[in-house]
Structure formats: C-alpha cells, structure tokens
Amino acid sequence: MIKVKVNLRPIVSKINLPTVLKTTILPGDSIERLFIAxxxxxxxxxxxxxxxxxxxIRPRIIKLGVSSGGYDERGLLGLAFHPEFYYxxxxxxxxxxxxxxxxxxLPGAFESFKPNPCDSKTLNLKWINRETQYDHMDTVEEWILQSNGQPQKRRTLLNIRRPFLNHNGVNSLNFSPETGKLVLTTGDGGSGYDPFNLSQDNMEIAGKIIEIDVVKNSSIDNPPVVTRFNELPVPIQETLTVIAKGVRNISGISFQKFYNQYIKYxxxxxxxxxxxxxxxxxYKPIPVTQLVQAFLMESEPDQEGFINFGWRGWxxxxxxxxxxGCSANPTLDxxxxxxxxxxxxxxxxxLQxxxxxxxxxxRPDKFGGTALTGVKPYMGNGxxxxxxxxVFTDLAxxxxxxxxxRGVLAYTRVRAxxxxxxxxxIETDYNFGSQSAYYVNLGTNLDQTKLYLGVYGSMKVADFNQGTIFEIVP
Incomplete structure (x- = not known):
C-alpha cells in the first residue's frame, strides 16, 4: 500500500477528553461548524x-474516575443531530x-474477570440481581435547540442499566442516511471477555447496534430502566430494530455513499x-417486537441477513x-x-x-495496537x-x-x-514533545472530505484539560 504522510493542524487545545467530533449547520446559520463533545x-x-x-450537562453526568484511579469509560458518549436539525x-x-x-x-476490579476453559462455571455465568448488582445507568435523550438559542431536553428514549463501567460505546449515536433512524451502538457491558455473554443474547440490549425510530412517539417520556428488550413497554419496543449483535466495544458506525447504496463501517x-x-x-434488521415474540415462543428468529460480529467467541x-506467559521462556506466551x-x-x-x-x-512496517478508537471513510481530494x-485510529x-x-493513524481499503x-x-509530522498523545477520537465533516483527530495527554478522564483537536491536512 502507498505510504502516506499528513500534517496535523491544531484547531483547539486544553479541552477535556473528547468523545465525539462531528459537524453540522446551526439553524439560521450558513457555516458548517465542528462540534466537540x-x-x-x-x-x-x-x-x-x-x-x-x-x-x-456536567451536573447530569455520573462522577467519573472515582473508583478506577481516574480512568473511566462512562460519561457523555454520544451526540447526533437530526437530519433536519437546521429546521x-x-x-x-x-x-x-x-x-x-x-x-x-461482579466483585473485584471492573476488568478482573477471566474465563477458565477447564471450569464450566466461568463459561456460563449469569447476571443476577440486576436491580442491585449493576454499575450505572445510561440514558438516550432527545433535546431541542429552542428559538432563543437555548437547548432543552424534550424526552427520554431509553434508560439502560449497565453491569460494569467499561464498554459502553463511544461516539455512540449517528443517524442512518438510509432509514432516517437514530442508530445507537452499544458495547457488551464491560469487564473482560463478556462474562455473561450479553453480546450474543438476542434479548440483551448490550453488545448490539440498535435503530431507534424517533418519528414514532411511544407516548412514554420517561421509560423504565432496563437491561433486556422484553423489559421494555411494547410502545417502546415498536420503535426499535436491531441491526447487529456480537459487539465487544465500538466507536460508532459510519455511512459512506456508494452510488445508490451506503457502505457501513x-x-x-x-x-x-x-x-x-x-x-x-x-443487512436485515430484526424488529425488537419479533425478537421478543421469538423469545416468548422459545424459538429462534430468522437471522438470515442479520449482522453478527462474532464476539465473544471471536x-x-x-x-x-x-x-x-511461558515459564521456560519469558519472551514467549x-x-x-x-x-x-x-x-x-x-x-x-x-461477518468477516x-x-x-x-x-x-x-512485521517491521506495522505496529502493536492497544484499542481501536475511530473508523471513518475519507472522500476528500485534499x-x-x-x-x-x-481511515482509523488506535489509542496508543x-x-x-x-x-x-503515541497514538496511531492508519488506513485500509475495501477490496472488490x-x-x-x-x-x-499514516505518518504524521507533529511534534508532541515530551507529552503523551493518546489518539482518542476520529471525526469527519458532513461530506467526509475533512478528517478531525482528537488527542489527549492522558488515559485518565480525571486529568482535565489535556485535549487537542486537530484537522488532518496534506
């Protein structure tokens, strides 16, 4: 593949850890602006x-980094603008x-679980006592920018109880240009190795890519706190379809127009x-009402065309x-x-x-990765x-x-x-000096002709104001 070198042009610095980078045009405005959550x-x-x-909304956010030495995967995770936001x-x-x-x-540190192939108990754990044994609650809300320029919450779409503090997804909300629906990308709920196998369970909300029809009004403005689809009131079930399962943790979904279709990444x-x-x-999304019906009938829904990323088996x-580690040779495992x-x-x-x-x-021209933090198609000519x-980013x-x-910027292409x-x-020439540079986020503008990179000086959200947003330029 061609060796590519780019420059990083700083846009804003000394901000808190960025989770979303995307652009939109404000009502009454004429300029496409970069938004940073x-x-x-x-x-x-x-x-x-x-x-x-x-x-x-800092007062609305759970206290971050308290129980994990400053590290956290909760917080403000998703921001999406309605396709008709301008209006x-x-x-x-x-x-x-x-x-x-x-x-x-589970007791212990949030990533402490590890299965033992010789102990069936560790392979078949169940999440019990969910009303008391959980880590936190996530919410998905609809807001409106009022005519006076002040945002206001309108309604709550989902309230989801999560088992651990990690794997909640990031950059987790986007609108599908195909269906016009809001897409929520959720992680498997956390710890390590998906201890309860939530990502493969059709009833579990965790580990799924979910479409929400925001046009349908369920008339329920404050839904119950749930972990499973069958716990939702039927009017809310009717607004939801599931695109995919088998998600471990995910940095959102991107749509690239290709003739009259969209490639999803x-x-x-x-x-x-x-x-x-x-x-x-x-792909063939499955309505949540069908998943619940199959569960009640103790049958398997038709999953032909349904996307499965394979986690936790793969x-x-x-x-x-x-x-x-190998005791006889510490360099091997x-x-x-x-x-x-x-x-x-x-x-x-x-799915492969x-x-x-x-x-x-x-391989000498590659790198050892840590965690994938962004995936975006690039359609610009710059x-x-x-x-x-x-284009994709790795944390470090x-x-x-x-x-x-140092984080990593790289690219691939879809083969015919x-x-x-x-x-x-992708080589970059920016000199970060002695400061660490974790690549935590990747974003684009509306037509995917510009790329934005979020960099942070620490892995800890509680280390404040160490973020810089760059535009990736020739």
Whole structure:
C-alpha cells in the first residue's frame, strides 16, 4: 500500500477528553461548524477560529474516575443531530447518569474477570440481581435547540442499566442516511471477555447496534430502566430494530455513499490480541417486537441477513484467547481458546473483517495496537492518496520503548473481492514533545472530505484539560 504522510493542524487545545467530533449547520446559520463533545459533559462548537459552548450537562453526568484511579469509560458518549436539525433543532445525547453509581455486577476490579476453559462455571455465568448488582445507568435523550438559542431536553428514549463501567460505546449515536433512524451502538457491558455473554443474547440490549425510530412517539417520556428488550413497554419496543449483535466495544458506525447504496463501517475493539474493522452494505434488521415474540415462543428468529460480529467467541480474526506467559521462556506466551464451543457456533454466521491489526506484530512496517478508537471513510481530494480509503485510529502504540505514548493513524481499503485487506500506517509530522498523545477520537465533516483527530495527554478522564483537536491536512 502507498505510504502516506499528513500534517496535523491544531484547531483547539486544553479541552477535556473528547468523545465525539462531528459537524453540522446551526439553524439560521450558513457555516458548517465542528462540534466537540467531551466525556465530562461539555459540547462546544468551533467556527471562524472561535470556540463557543453549545451545551454543558456536567451536573447530569455520573462522577467519573472515582473508583478506577481516574480512568473511566462512562460519561457523555454520544451526540447526533437530526437530519433536519437546521429546521427542527432536534439533537440526541447518550450519557451515563449522575447518582446512578452501583457496586458492579461482579466483585473485584471492573476488568478482573477471566474465563477458565477447564471450569464450566466461568463459561456460563449469569447476571443476577440486576436491580442491585449493576454499575450505572445510561440514558438516550432527545433535546431541542429552542428559538432563543437555548437547548432543552424534550424526552427520554431509553434508560439502560449497565453491569460494569467499561464498554459502553463511544461516539455512540449517528443517524442512518438510509432509514432516517437514530442508530445507537452499544458495547457488551464491560469487564473482560463478556462474562455473561450479553453480546450474543438476542434479548440483551448490550453488545448490539440498535435503530431507534424517533418519528414514532411511544407516548412514554420517561421509560423504565432496563437491561433486556422484553423489559421494555411494547410502545417502546415498536420503535426499535436491531441491526447487529456480537459487539465487544465500538466507536460508532459510519455511512459512506456508494452510488445508490451506503457502505457501513464499524470497528470492534479486541480483547488481548486483535482489533478489527468491518463493513457491510446489505443487512436485515430484526424488529425488537419479533425478537421478543421469538423469545416468548422459545424459538429462534430468522437471522438470515442479520449482522453478527462474532464476539465473544471471536475476537475479530482470531478465536478469543487467554494469554499466558511461558515459564521456560519469558519472551514467549501461549494462547488458549477461551470459548471453543461459541467459536464453533458463530464461525459460519459471523461477518468477516475487512482488515485486522494486532497487539503484537512482528512485521517491521506495522505496529502493536492497544484499542481501536475511530473508523471513518475519507472522500476528500485534499489528501489524494487517502481518497476512497477507510481511515482509523488506535489509542496508543503497544511498544516497549516506554513514554511518551503515541497514538496511531492508519488506513485500509475495501477490496472488490471482499477479501481481508492489509493496512498501512499514516505518518504524521507533529511534534508532541515530551507529552503523551493518546489518539482518542476520529471525526469527519458532513461530506467526509475533512478528517478531525482528537488527542489527549492522558488515559485518565480525571486529568482535565489535556485535549487537542486537530484537522488532518496534506
């Protein structure tokens, strides 16, 4: 693949950890502006070199970083503007709600679970006592920008109880240009290895890509707090369809127009081995009412055309594995399949990735990754070697050279024969000095001709004001 080098042009600095980068045109305005949502609950917009506050919901956000040494995966996770935002002022938020902190679904640290293939109990755990054994509540809300320029909440679409503090998704709300529906991308609920196998369970909200028909009014403005689709009132069930399951953790969904169709791109964050990027055009969403009906009838719904990313049996290109060091040789390790039966069951029905990259890679022109943080198609001509490609970001190089940390920018292309493709690292010339630079977010403008990169100086959301937003330029 062609070696590509780009520049990073700073747009705004000293902001809190960015979770969403996207553009829109404000009602009555004529300029497409970059909007930045931060994990702690701020939304800014930039225009003509000036940054202004659009909305500040920090009092509504759960206290972040308290129980995990400053690290957290909760907060303001999603922002989407209605396709008719310019005319109706509607926008949507996904965030973790203040005052809903719970003890967690399992004792111990949030990532402490690890299955034992020799102990069936660890392979068949159930999430019990959900009303008390949970970590927090996430909500999806509809807001409106009033004629006086002040945003106001209109209604709540979903209230979701989550088992752990991690894997809630990020950049988790987007509108589908195909269906006009709001798309919510949720992670598997957290810990490690999806201990309750929520992502493959058709009744579980966790680990799914869900369409919400915001035109349908369920007449329920404050839904009950739930974890499963069958716990929702029927009028809310009727607004929901499920596009995909088998999600571990995800940085949103992107739509690229291709003639009269749209290619969808998603990235599934790996466990310990591999990060994977998927694409699909055709899909057959299943209405939640059908999923619930099949559950009540103790039957399997028709899943032909339904997207399954394969988690937890598959970590992208590899069966999910447990890694153990080799006592005889510390430089080597052994990898044991964690969920053999599930890997077999999902082998045929799962979607294959278009590219994968690895936490350890012996090839000299590659890198060891940590976590996939953004996937976007690029349709601009400003960087000709990237036109038509899929650009992605990784949080930090998994190198042994030590600090300062550096994130990674790379790209791949979809092959016409749909086979797995390689990827290439995109070189950048920006000098971050001695400061760490975690690549936490990737965004585009409306027609995908510009790319924006969110960089943070720490992995901890509680280390405030260490963020910089760049435009990726030739």
């Amino acid at each position: 931060t994990q702690v609950g701020e939304i800014f917009y930039v225009g003509n070199g000036v940054i202004k506050t659009f909305l500040d 109706n002022g509607l926008f949507y938020l996904h965030y973790s709600v203040a005052g809903t902190q719970g003890p967690g679904a 998603v990235g599934n964050v790996g466990q310990d081995l591999v990060e994977s990027i998927f694409s699909f055009v055709q 970590e992208g290109a590899f069966p999910t594995s447990i890694i153990r 052994e990898k044991t399949i964690a969920y053999y039966n599930e890997a077999v069951k999902t082998l045929v029905g799962r 990735p278009i590219t994968s990259y690895f936490h350890k890679d012996p 960087i000709p070697d990237l036109t038509g490609s899929v 190089r998994n190198e042994e050279s030590g600090p300062p940390v 024969d749909c086979k797995l493709n390689d990827f290439s690292v």
